[in-house]
Amino acid sequence: MVSTDLGWRALTRRQWPLACALAFFLAGEVFSDDASWWQLPGSFVLCGLAVVAPRRPLDAALAAAATVLMSSVLLRVTGQAPVVPLVSSLTLSETAAAMAIVAITVRQAPAKRAVACVLLLIATTALTWPIRPDYWRAISGRYEVEYEGPDPWGMAIGAAVLLVLSVGTGLYFRSRDRERSTAVQAEIAAAQHAERIALARELHDVVAHYVTGIVVHAQAAQAVPGAAQEVLPVIVHSGNEALTAMRRLVGTLRGDGAGAPAATSDLAEDVRKVVEQSGQPARVTVELPDEVPPSLARSVLRLVQESLTNTRKHAEGVSRVEVEVSTREGTVHVLVTDDGRGPRSAPVGGSGGFGLVGMRERVELLGGRFDAGPRESGGWRVRAELPLTEARG
Numbered sequence: 001m002v003s004t005d006l007g008w009r010a011l012t013r014r015q016w017p018l019a020c021a022l023a024f025f026l027a028g029e030v031f032s033d034d035a036s037w038w039q040l041p042g043s044f045v046l047c048g049l050a051v052v053a054p055r056r057p058l059d060a061a062l063a064a065a066a067t068v069l070m071s072s073v074l075l076r077v078t079g080q081a082p083v084v085p086l087v088s089s090l091t092l093s094e095t096a097a098a099m100a101i102v103a104i105t106v107r108q109a110p111a112k113r114a115v116a117c118v119l120l121l122i123a124t125t126a127l128t129w130p131i132r133p134d135y136w137r138a139i140s141g142r143y144e145v146e147y148e149g150p151d152p153w154g155m156a157i158g159a160a161v162l163l164v165l166s167v168g169t170g171l172y173f174r175s176r177d178r179e180r181s182t183a184v185q186a187e188i189a190a191a192q193h194a195e196r197i198a199l200a201r202e203l204h205d206v207v208a209h210y211v212t213g214i215v216v217h218a219q220a221a222q223a224v225p226g227a228a229q230e231v232l233p234v235i236v237h238s239g240n241e242a243l244t245a246m247r248r249l250v251g252t253l254r255g256d257g258a259g260a261p262a263a264t265s266d267l268a269e270d271v272r273k274v275v276e277q278s279g280q281p282a283r284v285t286v287e288l289p290d291e292v293p294p295s296l297a298r299s300v301l302r303l304v305q306e307s308l309t310n311t312r313k314h315a316e317g318v319s320r321v322e323v324e325v326s327t328r329e330g331t332v333h334v335l336v337t338d339d340g341r342g343p344r345s346a347p348v349g350g351s352g353g354f355g356l357v358g359m360r361e362r363v364e365l366l367g368g369r370f371d372a373g374p375r376e377s378g379g380w381r382v383r384a385e386l387p388l389t390e391a392r393g
Helices: 008-030 037-052 057-078 092-108 111-131 135-142 152-223 228-254 267-278 294-314 355-365 388-392
Strands: 282-287 321-328 331-338 369-374 380-387
Touching: 008 037, 008 092, 037 057, 037 092, 057 092, 057 111, 092 111, 092 152, 111 152, 152 228, 267 282, 267 294, 267 321, 294 321, 294 331, 294 355, 294 380, 355 369, 355 380
Parallel strands: 282 321
Antiparallel strands: 321 331, 331 380, 369 380
């Protein structure tokens, strides 16, 4: 099943208006004089599924269909009619919860599965009509009035309108999500293109200049007898300058540009120094029974530094940051977590620094695995695994 990996804190921020609306509808049914207590368990479960549906929309849709069916069977067995029905024999709270689940499923689930789940919910809703006891008949018998059932055509039209409304809402947000994703990808592509142009310009203006000088002086040494001793120092100088420029370019490609931490022979002390310079309330745990090559240690430091930078820029209310670096079974494990919360608003595509993109590219270049995202308990997590064998090879 599809999961959005949405943390509970983020889910609360996103779903609290729906939860409040459903709670209001449920309260009206609970305190209604005509309410049947046998309908309330199904209503509560259905409303709960609607609130948590963004985490696993397909599972929520299937569970909602099963809940409606079991609740209908329970009402039939007990002979209790539900409170005033709105669609088929669903109550107001059940109808609102079903509409929310339909909208969320259409928004997040793959198209074919979303269609199947929506059709299943429609069929289950229609089945409540013949299965559940008729509320209007029960009311007419209770008050000894002539039975006048609801207008089937009017109810069918109302159900169709509510279905179109919920599906349309889901399609609208699905389109917005697609546009937002496209905008983020375009921002990333534009930033990568600009970086490539800058690197190409530096290659042309700096490195190519020194290499051309080396070629010209080498040709002069071949053409003019006895000139070799005069041009060799110039060639050596140009070669050193070209190597310096190339190292600077490689550092830029690897993300070791301005402000990057310098690795020494003591990675544990380097990590503690980077954390201390960040000025954040961090606790450092370093376990390095295996030796880490300097090239890999530099990448570890850069990952820690970029993670702490992201925390400082994007998290609010951070009271604790955990930084763990260890080596186990030939792999360097880097884990940085915080307990902060996200900002109230952010521009499309984030801050524009693309720190997570750079970290992922760095880790994958070294043959490792990278993962970053919100934690269920709140805050953010960055996790990377870097193989020692790749660095030593």
